[in-house]
Amino acid sequence: MNINSAQFIKGVTDGREVENLEFPQVAFIGRSNVGKSSTINTLTKVKGLAKTSSFPGRTRQINVFLINNKFYLVDLPGYGYAKVSKVERQQIEDVINSYLFNPLIVQKKVVLIIDAYVGPTESDLEMLDALLEHGRSVVILANKIDKVKKSHQKATIDKIRETLHGQLVIPFSAEEKIGLNEILNEVFGA
Ligand SMILES: Nc1nc2c(ncn2[C@@H]2O[C@H](COP(=O)(O)OP(=O)(O)OP(=O)(O)O)[C@@H](O)[C@H]2O)c(=O)[nH]1
Ligand SMILES: [Mg+2]
Numbered sequence: 790m791n792i793n794s795a796q797f798i799k800g801v802t803d804g805r806e807v808e809n810l811e812f813p814q815v816a817f818i819g820r821s822n823v824g825k826s827s828t829i830n831t832l833t834k835v836k837g838l839a840k841t842s843s844f845p846g847r848t849r850q851i852n853v854f855l856i857n858n859k860f861y862l863v864d865l866p867g868y869g870y871a872k873v874s875k876v877e878r879q880q881i882e883d884v885i886n887s888y889l890f891n892p893l894i895v896q897k898k899v900v901l902i903i904d905a906y907v908g909p910t911e912s913d914l915e916m917l918d919a920l921l922e923h924g925r926s927v928v929i930l931a932n933k934i935d936k937v938k939k940s941h942q943k944a945t946i947d948k949i950r951e952t953l954h955g956q957l958v959i960p961f962s963a964e965e966k967i968g969l970n971e972i973l974n975e976v977f978g979a
Contacts, residue, residue, distance in 0.1 A: 790977040792856055795833035800850035804888030807853060807863075814853075814861045815976055818889060818920075819902035820912060821845035821867030824932040827963035828902060829854065829864050832973070839864045846870045849881065851888045860897070863888070869912040890923050898926050898976045905931035905945060905960065909952045917953055928975050929953060935962040 801807060807814075817825040826839035826848055838854065840847060845867065852864040865888065866881045873881070888894065899920055903913050920927050929949075937945050942960060950958045959975060961968035 790973045792833050794855075794857055795835050795838055795862075796855050797838065798853040798855050798861070800852045802850055802884050802887075804851065804884075804886075804891040804894060807851060807888065808891065808893045810853070810861060812855070812860045813897040814863050814894070815898045815900065816863040816865060816889065816896045817900045817902060818865050818885065818916060819867060819932075820904065820910065821870035822847075823867060823902045823904050824963045825867065825902055826864050828900070828930065828932065828961070829862050831963040831966055831969065832862070846873060846881075849884070851884060863896070865889070868916065869910065889925070890919070896925060898928050900928045900930055900972070900976065902930045902932050902961075903949065903953075905934040905942075905949070906936040908945075909949055914953070917956070927956065928972065929956050929958045930961040930968070930972060931958050932961045932963055934960040934967055935965040 817828060819825050822845035826841040829839040830836055848864055848866045854862045856862055865885055868885060901917055903909050931946060931949050934942060946958055946960050959968050959971045
């Protein structure tokens with residue numbers, strides 16, 4: 790799978806506004822600051838396509854990108870951002886849920902990104918369970934693997950896999966471009 794074109798289509802705050810998209814969708818979800826937007830930029834090789842920041846809470850909308858005129862990548866806000874009010878956190882979760890768990894939208898894949906260095910959190914486990922309960926086809930990326938010493942990487946991934954019910958976990962680094970082929974194969978086939 791080669792990505793040779795990528796363009797921003799729209800940003801919305803309610804999943805109902807993207808119920809009628811023409812092509813299959815691959816969505817990226819995970820904790821705030823885990824690297825969802827960075828992953829989209831790395832996969833598409835377009836720096837700055839999805840806005841990133843070292844501060845959590847950068848993405849606030851459901852941002853849709855058209856790839857190869859054939860499918861969409863969907864960047865979502867992150868969950869679990871502690872430094873906002875309860876009301877604001879709820880608003881962010883409502884945006885996420887209106888898209889991910891909308892019965893009229895069945896994503897081709899949902900890429901759940903966790904932080905390889907931090908490991909899966911309680912909120913990651915809750916998200917995985919909710920996705921599986923809703924019948925979503927999930928791919929798990931352990932991003933920021935560059936932050937884990939080479940000699941610890943295998944044990945780290947094994948432990949993450951165990952915590953996440955034995956699901957396939959792909960070691961990944963959006964920054965160092967590690968694991969690109971693995972995720973592209975998993976999401977789009979060879
Ligand atoms: N070391 C390292 N840092 C990364 C990697 N991927 C992303 N980052 C950094 O993590 C921070 C957050 O990246 P974003 O892509 O904005 O994260 P996000 O998940 O989209 O964040 P929100 O939109 O706020 O939910 C930035 O400072 C990135 O440079 C990676 O693979 N390795
Ligand atoms: Mg983002």
